[in-house]
Amino acid sequence: MHTSDSNLPPIQLENSLTRRCEPLVPQVPGRVGMYVCGVTVYDHCHLGHAVPAVVFDAIRRYLEYRGYLVDFVVNFTDVDDKIINRAHAEGSDYLAVSERFIASYFEDMDRLGVRRASLYPRATQHIPEMHEMIRVLMDKGAAYAVEGDVYFDIARFAGYGKLSGRKVEELLAGARIAADSRLRQPADFALWKGAKPGEPGWDSPWGRGRPGWHIECSAMACRYLGQTFDIHGGGLDLVFPHHENEIAQSEAATGQPFARYWMHNGILNLGGQKMSKSIGNVLGLKLLFQKHSPDELRQYLLGTHYRSPQNFEEDGLEKAARAHCRFTNVFERVTRVLAGAGKGAGGSEGQAALAQPLRKATDQAQGRFHQCMSDDFNTGGALGALFELAAELNRSLQSAETDGLSEGLAAPVRQARATLSELLGVLGFSTAPAAAPAAARSSKLTGKLVELLVELRLDARKAKDFALADTIRKRLSELGVELKDSPTGTTYSLKV
RNA sequence: GGCGGCAUCGCCAAGUGGUAAGGCAACUGAUUGCAAAUCAGUCACCCCCGGUUCGAAUCCGGGUGCCGCCUCCA
CATH class of the missing domain: 1.20.120 (Four Helix Bundle (Hemerythrin (Met), subunit A))
Known part of the structure; x- marks a missing residue:
């Protein structure tokens, strides 16, 4: 890897928090702490999930190329309503579901050439850290318990709304938030949710329950990267409420700034709408892999700037492949x-x-x-x-x-x-001259058989039997083997 | 309704004050037995209206359109 070279331009990035392009100045020189929101593991990943994975993979690789040591943390949300519902539907438990889809996640991301992060912490393995943070918030009066739930009191955090640009007064009006009379204000959010019968739960000072969605990221980021760290990334759709709430609970608890730079990737749309499981317009990665190589998908995803929204078109992947x-x-x-x-x-x-x-x-x-x-x-x-x-x-x-x-x-x-x-x-592409030539990728026998046909075809061409030569090429093409003649000989490639 | 983002050739997409990278597609030519690949050439005054400036796709004001968030969401 490269070491820092003073001739290279300084790295600048658009900080969602300040809405400005700022020079990257890590807290600790030469070292970057980066936390990116991972996935809730209740189903297989689709192309939308690949966006932040590939984008932050490329960013991480570039930072390392520039000589930084990158502490890269990606979380798994391994307990939540959707996981529990799925487990109920299957007659299994949340662990079985989350384990299965974590495995699926790694399968897809490995295939995509996404380098493993330094650490993949899971929510359920950090319950004590969350309890501690909630306790501190309770002590400071920033949180309150109601009937086994614990909520964060957004009125007690002066900076609430600074990331998403929302004003607390407007949130208090809470147009679309169902009124819950137990809350001090409608936009207060759960730090801890009391477990209903049949739900997984952990004992806590406030009763048996499970974590709210936002607290895991705060607790795990602080645990592994410190109370203040460099970069926090994720999809633009997470800005509010997720990231806003992370900031509120973390900074209220520690009294320190949370992430110094916030980076948000644009959303992938399909058919004019966000690609999303709940809308149903998703393209599963496993399905896409049947037609496209990892490099082709990466070419598609990195062809556009990470902050721009990307509209998936029918032939988009085809063009990227070409x-x-x-x-x-x-x-x-x-x-x-x-x-x-x-x-x-x-x-x-x-x-x-x-x-x-x-x-x-x-x-x-x-x-x-x-x-x-x-x-x-x-x-x-x-x-x-x-x-x-x-x-x-x-x-x-x-x-x-x-x-x-x-x-x-x-x-x-x-x-x-x-x-x-x-x-x-x-950029994370596996394309390289040293990468095995097509022949080596196929099984030995297949390679030898193709070579045999190429040889026979060469004889035919020498004999000016072009009809036969063209037939061989055409039939092989139908089988996914492309032949290319050049002055120095014939090469071939296998499709995917 | 509130808060954000985006609008550049047929399509995808760079470019943030000095007269528009690149990719796909298309067309012409070269090469080839024919293909493929490759090379050469052709192909845009940047959503609209005002303003600032010697000069704007790039800055300011006002529109229009699309998307995201405000509920789980990468």
């Missing part, structure tokens, strides 16, 4: 040309003139990549820079493909490939 092909193609090509390097000495004259522009393009791409990523993690712009490098690399390879690669051009070509590969890696 776009990503440019990278896989250029890597294949470089590998092929490098393998044949030295075989033909021709073209050195013309190729010598290509070396310098390629070096320059490599430097430029690197510079632009950093410039974009430093400026609030502009992955779309960064990808644009990488496409330009890919194009320059292709340009350089034009003559080398037929005439052989000259000695002088080989070095900058290797350098360009290394840079492209490295920077794609920073």
